[in-house]
Amino acid sequence: MSPLLACSGLTMRFGGLTALDSLDIAVGTGETVGLVGPNGSGKTTFFNVLTGLYRPSEGAVRFEASDLFGRSPQEISRAGVARTFQRSRLMLDQTVFDNIALGALGRVDLGLLPALVFRSRFRRDLSALVEKATALTRRFNPHIAASLFKPAGSFTMIDRRRIEICRALIGGPRLLLLDEPSAGMTHEETRHLMDDLLAFREEMPDLAIVLVEHEMDVIRRISDRCVVLNFGRKIFEGAFDALLADPDVQTAYLGGSQ
Amino acid sequence: METAQLTGTRPAEVVRTQGLHRLLVAAIVALLFAGGGFLLHSEAQGEVIALLAAFVAIFVFAERLSAGRRAIALCRAHPGTVNLAAAVSVLAIAAVLREEHYTLLMMATVALFATAAAGLTLQMAFAGVPNFAGAGFFAIGAYVPAVLGGTGIPHLVVLLIAGCAAALLGLAILLPVLRTRGHYAALVTIAFGLLLRSFLEVNDVLGGPQGMKVPAFSLFGLSFARITEIGPYDVSFYLPYALAGCALFALAFFVVRRLETSFVGLAFDAVRSDEVAASVFGLSIARWKATAFLIGNAMIGVAGALYGMMNGFVNPNSANFGDSLIMLSILVLGGFGNLWGAVVASVVILVIPEKLQAIQEYRLVIFALLVIAILRFRPSGLMPRATRDLSALAMGGQR
Numbered sequence: 052m053s054p055l056l057a058c059s060g061l062t063m064r065f066g067g068l069t070a071l072d073s074l075d076i077a078v079g080t081g082e083t084v085g086l087v088g089p090n091g092s093g094k095t096t097f098f099n100v101l102t103g104l105y106r107p108s109e110g111a112v113r114f115e116a117s118d119l120f121g122r123s124p125q126e127i128s129r130a131g132v133a134r135t136f137q138r139s140r141l142m143l144d145q146t147v148f149d150n151i152a153l154g155a156l157g158r159v160d161l162g163l164l165p166a167l168v169f170r171s172r173f174r175r176d177l178s179a180l181v182e183k184a185t186a187l188t189r190r191f192n193p194h195i196a197a198s199l200f201k202p203a204g205s206f207t208m209i210d211r212r213r214i215e216i217c218r219a220l221i222g223g224p225r226l227l228l229l230d231e232p233s234a235g236m237t238h239e240e241t242r243h244l245m246d247d248l249l250a251f252r253e254e255m256p257d258l259a260i261v262l263v264e265h266e267m268d269v270i271r272r273i274s275d276r277c278v279v280l281n282f283g284r285k286i287f288e289g290a291f292d293a294l295l296a297d298p299d300v301q302t303a304y305l306g307g308s309q
Numbered sequence: 310m311e312t313a314q315l316t317g318t319r320p321a322e323v324v325r326t327q328g329l330h331r332l333l334v335a336a337i338v339a340l341l342f343a344g345g346g347f348l349l350h351s352e353a354q355g356e357v358i359a360l361l362a363a364f365v366a367i368f369v370f371a372e373r374l375s376a377g378r379r380a381i382a383l384c385r386a387h388p389g390t391v392n393l394a395a396a397v398s399v400l401a402i403a404a405v406l407r408e409e410h411y412t413l414l415m416m417a418t419v420a421l422f423a424t425a426a427a428g429l430t431l432q433m434a435f436a437g438v439p440n441f442a443g444a445g446f447f448a449i450g451a452y453v454p455a456v457l458g459g460t461g462i463p464h465l466v467v468l469l470i471a472g473c474a475a476a477l478l479g480l481a482i483l484l485p486v487l488r489t490r491g492h493y494a495a496l497v498t499i500a501f502g503l504l505l506r507s508f509l510e511v512n513d514v515l516g517g518p519q520g521m522k523v524p525a526f527s528l529f530g531l532s533f534a535r536i537t538e539i540g541p542y543d544v545s546f547y548l549p550y551a552l553a554g555c556a557l558f559a560l561a562f563f564v565v566r567r568l569e570t571s572f573v574g575l576a577f578d579a580v581r582s583d584e585v586a587a588s589v590f591g592l593s594i595a596r597w598k599a600t601a602f603l604i605g606n607a608m609i610g611v612a613g614a615l616y617g618m619m620n621g622f623v624n625p626n627s628a629n630f631g632d633s634l635i636m637l638s639i640l641v642l643g644g645f646g647n648l649w650g651a652v653v654a655s656v657v658i659l660v661i662p663e664k665l666q667a668i669q670e671y672r673l674v675i676f677a678l679l680v681i682a683i684l685r686f687r688p689s690g691l692m693p694r695a696t697r698d699l700s701a702l703a704m705g706g707q708r
Contacts, residue, residue: 104588128591140586145578149697152572153579157591159572163600166571169566173571174702181703200700222590 055077055259056101056226061110063093063100063283070096073110078226083252083260085291087267089303093283094263095137098228102134103127114226123290124247128157135215136229137263143204147195147214150203151184154218165223180221187217190254191247209240213247220251228264233269245272267295279303334387335394341367342398346405349660350412357664366693381414381486384394385695391649392562399555403548407539410453413547415663416620419655421612426651427561430609433637434646434694435566436601437572437581438486439495441625443609444473444632449481449505450610451523451617451627452515458618459525468611475610476603478505480608483602487595502630509625510549523617526553535617550619557615561608562648568604569646577601578697631673638680644690 054077063071071093078084085095099105101112105122112119114130122130133154141150159180165173181199182259188194192214195206203214212232219227232248233241249272264270270277271291279287279294281303287294294300344367348360371377384391406412425447432438440446453471454464462470485497510518525534526549533549568574579587580597588594638700639658643650657679662672683690 104585104589124588125591125593128589136586140583141555142578142582144696145582146696146698148699149575149578151594152575153586153590156572156576156579161572161576163568163573164572167567170567176572177699178703200698202696218590256321 055115057113058101059111061097061112061264062098062108063096064108070283071100071107074280074283074285076278076285078227078259078261080259081257082276084278085270085273086261086263086280087265087270087277087294088280091207092106092280092303094280095230096283097280098134098230098261098263101127101228102132106120123294125157128222131223131225132228133219133226134223134228135212135219135230135232137234139211139213141203141214142163144202146200147188147203147206148181148184148199150214151188151199151218151221152180154221155180155183158222177225182196183221184217187221188213190251191217209236209244212236212244216248224258226259226261229260229264229267231263233266238268241266241269245269251275321425326351330383331387331390333380334384334390337384338391339398340393342395342402345656346398346402347414347530348656348664349402350406351664354666357661361661363411371528388566394560397688400552403555407542407544407548410545410547413545413551414619415660416551417547417554418616418659419652420551420558421616421619422636422639422659423648423652423655424554424558424561424612425609425636426643426655427558427565427648428605428612429636429640430605430646430648430651431565431568431577431608433640435569435577435581436598438598438602438605439491439498440605441495441498441630441633441637442505442628443636443656444630445502445505445628446479446606446609446614447613447632447636448509448623448625448628449475449478450613451620451623452509452521453610454526454614454618455521455523456515463529464526464618468614470670471614472607472611475613476607479602479606483565483599486602487598499630502628502633503513506625506628506630509628516624518625520627523621523623525613525621526550526618528553550615553615554612557612558652564604564608565648567695570697573597573600574697635676638676640690641680642683642691644694645675645690646694647690647692650690650692650694 055143056076056078058076059073061076062069076084076097086097088094096105100107101119103119103122103126104119112121114129114132117130119127119130120146155197159176160172163177185196185199188199192210195210195213195217202209203211206214214266236244245261252260254274262270274291275283276293277289277291278288278299279297279300286299286303287297343512344360344364348357348364351357351360371381393696403413403416425443428446429443432440442461450471453474454467457467457470458464482497484499486494489497509515515521527533533553536544536546536549536669538544539548542613566576576587576592576597579590579592580594585596617627635658637652639654642657656675662669662675668675
């Protein structure tokens with residue numbers, strides 16, 4: 052079976068700096084891959100390349116049957132890739148719904164006529180979207196679902212992260228990229244968030260997830276397979292238990308001992 | 310019709326409070342407009358100062374006291390009532406002051422500048438496209454009836470053409486505006502305004518520095534210049550312009566509000582606040598910036614055309630940078646994204662200097678100080694834009 056996402060020889064250079072060095076990473080349908088590595092090892096760059104924010108220098112990116120190499124973020128989004136960001140990118144003065152709806156705007160009629168003239172069509176789409184957003188947020192936190200029309204800025208950090216995850220999920224992506232969902236949260240909050248995510252996984256068995264994380268506990272709990280990056284290169288791929296014992300990984304994290 | 314459906318399922322008591330609330334909102338709006346009408350009409354310095362003091366007092370009251378805040382919340386909860394009461398108030402003011410040339414000229418000017426501000430709102434407050442050439446697009450609008458006014462094309466069509474002309478000429482700088490950001494995009498529009506003015510000055514076909522005469526607006530063959538009485542009443546030459554200006558603003562208001570409360574509005578806001586997030590979720594930055602820029606310029610152009618027809622002439626000086634800044638001041642002062650704020654700010658910026666002779670000479674100094682003060686102490690403007698709440702629309706759709 053061919054994987055959902057297959058990157059081969061993916062390279063990203065910024066001038067003389069090679070941020071990603073011929074990466075081969077594959078993710079299967081419904082699989083969760085944990086992506087780890089020290090700071091600056093290229094994890095976020097990998098996401099930025101995958102979502103089209105950076106144009107890769109070399110390599111190939113296949114997603115299902117389509118070639119996503121060098122495509123625009125818009126095309127990649129349409130293909131079914133969604134992500135969250137390491138630093139919150141919510142519009143804090145707008146309502147939770149407005150924020151979450153952004154994730155679905157690629158799938159509604161954005162024409163001027165439904166906006167100006169044929170309002171009944173717009174309202175039907177809007178009601179459907181509100182219902183969907185309510186159902187989705189309720190899974191993560193009923194409080195968010197009940198306050199869907201409050202400004203996003205009035206929520207706690209963990210709820211904001213949940214809102215960001217809902218925004219990424221509402222468009223029904225095939226591949227979800229989570230960039231450090233535990234950043235800036237306590238252990239307790241992280242545990243809650245992971246519980247939500249695991250519960251959600253059960254209902255969406257086909258959704259593939261790539262998770263960038265520093266918290267090893269998070270990686271251990273939810274990933275099927277781990278990939279370790281260092282200086283833009285893949286230094287390890289395999290099960291979590293093997294990861295900790297791997298000498299290359301130990302060197303990358305703890306420094307060389309030669 | 311819709312409200313009847315909504316309230317039909319509710320207990321009688323709720324219906325009664327709702328009705329009372331609407332009445333209260335209508336009374337507040339009517340009172341504010343009556344005050345505005347007085348201000349427009351008043352000539353005596355003492356009266357003007359007293360009225361201004363009263364408005365400032367009302368403003369402070371509305372902000373500081375809980376009753377005032379409740380009144381604001383009530384008005385925000387009943388936008389339909391606000392709009393209806395405003396329309397009725399405007400008609401009443403126009404009926405009472407039907408013979409007052411100068412007052413009606415002021416009213417028309419405020420309405421047309423507020424319409425231009427509505428176009429700028431789409432561009433700057435929604436999609437985040439800077440436009441420092443508002444007066445340029447306004448002037449383009451005014452040149453169109455100057456050229457086409459005598460050709461027999463119906464003037465309503467001429468207005469449309471004026472809008473299209475402004476949008477089309479805006480296309481010339483669309484690419485550089487889309488390819489630059491922030492200050493650089495602003496500079497592109499400033500350059501466009503300056504170029505346009507120089508072009509108009511040296512172009513003999515368009516009258517050179519003297520400019521051109523613009524024929525009076527005529528609606529279905531009836532020239533506004535020849536309207537001197539309606540029924541048994543003598544009316545000012547400016548009355549039809551004041552009404553047409555207000556109608557145009559109402560149309561612009563309708564378009565802007567509908568766009569704001571739609572997926573298009575969501576797209577605009579997303580593109581303005583975070584281009585990275587908007588792209589990652591599939592929005593085309595160029596498409597939405599271009600949409601806002603074109604529609605906004607069309608609105609400014611139509612307003613400019615009617616303004617030119619009212620004044621009877623247009624010259625290159627209409628496209629000066631200072632006037633573009635005045636349009637921007639209206640936006641900043643009123644509150645980015647709030648069209649009622651734009652109306653209030655248009656009155657403050659266009660009318661008050663005319664009324665207060667003491668400050669007339671210093672008007673530009675005072676605007677500048679006012680804008681600095683607003684940016685420092687109240688960056689979201691006198692009447693900040695309300696957070697969009699689509700819940701009511703979504704609920705209505707389920708019925």
